[in-house]
Each structure stands twice: as C-alpha cells, then as structure tokens.
Amino acid sequence: MTELLYLEDSYLREFDARVVLVTPDNGVVLDRTAFYPGGGGQPHDTGELQVGDRSWRVVSLRRGTDYGQVVHLLEGGPPPAAGTVVHGVLDWERRYRLMRTHTALHVLCGVVFREYGALVTGGNMDVDKARMDFELEDLNPERVARIEALVNEAIAQGLEVRWRTLPRAEAEQIPDLIRTKVNLLPPNITEVRVVEIVGLDLQADGGTHVRNTREVGGIKVIGTRSKGRINKRLEIALVDPSERAQGGLA
Numbered sequence: 001m002t003e004l005l006y007l008e009d010s011y012l013r014e015f016d017a018r019v020v021l022v023t024p025d026n027g028v029v030l031d032r033t034a035f036y037p038g039g040g041g042q043p044h045d046t047g048e049l050q051v052g053d054r055s056w057r058v059v060s061l062r063r064g065t066d067y068g069q070v071v072h073l074l075e076g077g078p079p080p081a082a083g084t085v086v087h088g089v090l091d092w093e094r095r096y097r098l099m100r101t102h103t104a105l106h107v108l109c110g111v112v113f114r115e116y117g118a119l120v121t122g123g124n125m126d127v128d129k130a131r132m133d134f135e136l137e138d139l140n141p142e143r144v145a146r147i148e149a150l151v152n153e154a155i156a157q158g159l160e161v162r163w164r165t166l167p168r169a170e171a172e173q174i175p176d177l178i179r180t181k182v183n184l185l186p187p188n189i190t191e192v193r194v195v196e197i198v199g200l201d202l203q204a205d206g207g208t209h210v211r212n213t214r215e216v217g218g219i220k221v222i223g224t225r226s227k228g229r230i231n232k233r234l235e236i237a238l239v240d241p242s243e244r245a246q247g248g249l250a
Contacts, residue, residue, distance in 0.1 A: 005033060010210070011211075015032065017031055022080075034088060040205060045091065059073055106161075108147070135230055155213045164196075165192065193206050
C-alpha cells in the first residue's frame with residue numbers, strides 16, 4: 001500500500017521513498033509518493049525519480065490492483081530495483097497550475113450550486129483550462145456573465161481552502177457533500193476526504209488544491225455547450241494572478 005503524501009500536503013514538491021515492487025511495464029510501486037495518479041477529472045502528475053546521478057522520468061501513473069497502490073511508469077532505462085531508496089521530484093509548475101485549476105472548478109461548482117441548486121453531471125480539467133457540466137436548462141449570456149462575475153468575486157475574497165479525511169459514516173451525514181448527479185464513491189471506501197472552500201463549498205474530493213482562492217487568480221468562461229435539455233456545459237480558462245493584478249480581468 002502506497003502512502004499518499006499529497007492527501008495531506010498538496011504543496012510537497014520533493015520526497016524520499018523506497019521501491020517496493022517493479023512491474024513488467026517499466027513501472028515501480030513506492031512505499032510513499034507525492035505524485036497524484038489521476039482521477040476525478042484531474043490529470044496525473046509528471047516528474048522524476050532520482051538515485052544519485054541517475055534519473056528516470058515519471059511519464060504516467062496508474063492505480064494498482066490494491067486500493068492505494070500507485071504505479072509510477074518510467075522512462076530512462078531499466079527501473080530501480082526493489083529496495084532502492086529514490087528521491088522523487090514533481091514537475092511543480094504543472095502540478096501547481098493543475099491545483100489552481102481544480103480549486104477554480106470547486107469555486108465554480110459552489111457558485112452554481114448556491115445560485116441555482118444545479119448538480120454536476122460531468123467534468124474534466126487540463127493545465128489552465130477545464131470544463132464542467134451541470135443539470136441546468138438554460139445558460140443564456142446574462143446567466144453566464146453572472147456566473148463568471150460571481151466566481152471571480154469569490155476568488156478575489158481570498159477564501160481559505162481546507163481538506164481533511166472523515167469516516168464514511170460521518171461524511172455521509174453532511175448535506176450535499178456529493179455534488180455529482182451520480183454518487184461516484186466506491187462502496188469499499190471507508191474514509192472520505194473532503195475539501196472545503198470556507199463559506200462557499202464542501203465536497204468529497206481526492207485531488208490537490210491551493211490553500212486560498214486568491215492563488216487561482218481568476219477565470220474566464222471561454223465557451224458553453226448544450227449537452228441535452230437539462231445538461232449544459234461551461235468551459236473555463238484560468239487568468240494568471242499577475243494579469244488580474246494588472247487589470248487584465250474585469
């Protein structure tokens with residue numbers, strides 16, 4: 001079982017670990033990792049594993065057959081052997097941009113749920129851009145402009161972002177914790193990690209986030225799509241904090 005360091009500290013950029021298993025497809029399982037393996041719409045991390053002057057590129061990750069086991073798929077020659085102590089280094093710029101994007105989506109979700117009571121029907125993200133589908137009948141231009149303005153207002157307020165892990169029975173007592181149309185929590189999950197944007201949003205979530213909404217910078221709605229009569233998509237892109245500070249965002 002891999003200890004998932006990112007669950008407690010999204011800002012951890014480097015770590016030491018031991019190889020516990022080498023897989024046939026040039027992958028290694030570590031006893032602990034700060035690499036996010038992907039899931040919930042958030043892409044996997046990339047980076048390097050290092051041993052002395054040797055290094056291997058972490059190009060992809062996947063969850064193994066046991067819950068919590070993470071396989072790091074490597075490039076750079078035969079992987080380090082089981083028992084080897086390695087130093088992991090995340091591609092931090094990419095990770096941090098994904099953290100900002102993920103938190104932006106939670107702000108968006110919180111605003112849309114607060115204003116319209118709409119559940120999420122789907123979503124995905126990439127570096128600096130994302131999409132989210134909602135159980136909404138209408139996304140007219142006025143409503144889209146209002147949503148964008150309210151999201152940016154919440155971001156600018158500098159709301160604290162917290163995360164913690166709760167027993168499943170306790171988490172299930174929280175109203176509206178699951179904001180998706182379908183409950184995606186597997187039945188074998190006994191503990192639930194929750195992410196809270198204080199005063200705005202509280203959701204079950206296993207991904208990585210910034211600690212304060214101000215780090216997001218801002219967002220622009222760059223597109224909308226109708227996915228059905230009661231299913232509408234919002235596409236957003238991040239606005240860099242420096243651009244916002246220079247007046248690049250209304």
